[in-house]
Amino acid sequence: MILTGSKIKEEINAGNIVIEPFFENQVNPNSYNYRLGSTIKVFNGFDGKKALFKEVNIPEDGYVLEPRKMYLTTTKEVIGSSKYAMSLIGRSSMGRYGLFLQVSANLGHTTSEHKWTLEIVAAIPIKLYPGMIIGQVSFWKNFGTVRKYDGRYGYLNHPQESYIPLIEHQSI
């Protein structure tokens, strides 16, 4: 079962969901609108065997994403839940611009709690502003006993590239 907006608010008050900072006018009928953080990392080629990501602050007057490049950034909010599983996706207003907010990894594990890394790919050039409302997160009831998340990414608050090493290779 997916939580309604009213239930999300109740569970924040009960301490079972964390969204910090939280603003009631960002609650949707069945999700919460999250905002874009203030830094972005862009893949910038290889140095020897090491993949380089350049991190930049997103200026107040915006940062233009180029199509088919991959960017990493974070939610402005710390988002998590000790009780529910999460699905973090884009919002329809950004999807209508062709902005992917994740690359088919929407599932957030119960008990993880952090500023989520967003994997951003733009289908067409688009300008992003720090703090803009950019995506939505929904909360889902579990079935079964919850085992605490023990992965490597679930507590990080900065845009974190994959721990799987990227190796320079020839395109097929």
Place this chain on the structure above:
Amino acid sequence: MILTGKKIIEEVQKGKIDITPFDKSRVTTNSYDLSLGNIIIRYKQDIIDPKCQASYEEITIPEDGLVLSAGDFVLGHSKERIGSDFYVPLIHGKSGTARMGLFVHVTADLIDIGSHGVTTFQLYATLPVRLYPGMLIAQVSFWVPLGDIVLYKGKYQNSTGPRPSMTYKDFKYDIFKKN
């Protein structure tokens, strides 16, 4: 919990799910198949600025199809009007569509409870594909909510065709002064 096809038929008959027109033969085990309407929107802006209204053109898909090149991004729409005040709809591609490398949404599959209208498809092609009007392109599933329901009253309500993004309306609010 996700509704089965049989439950979708029951809830359509009770008026708790709106799918118009409704054709029982399009009900699948866990979803309903959606067909592509004949209007496409293509942005004409060099760079999208979410603070401003983007310019775009409307194209009618000819009967013999419209080709998207790899990397093209356009908006389409379902022929069907869909919505529910009782369940949460989720949009998915059909596996046949996906096997052609065609995205029907761009990480925004979730529809608000209480939202009614034709749905806008966010069509992103990774291979050259030909779109035909009326082709079965996507599917909608319905999920049981938990908690009190407050219905959607947003800016895309009662859409009758593809709707470009209206993010410029968000910037009227003072969202940037929040900490």
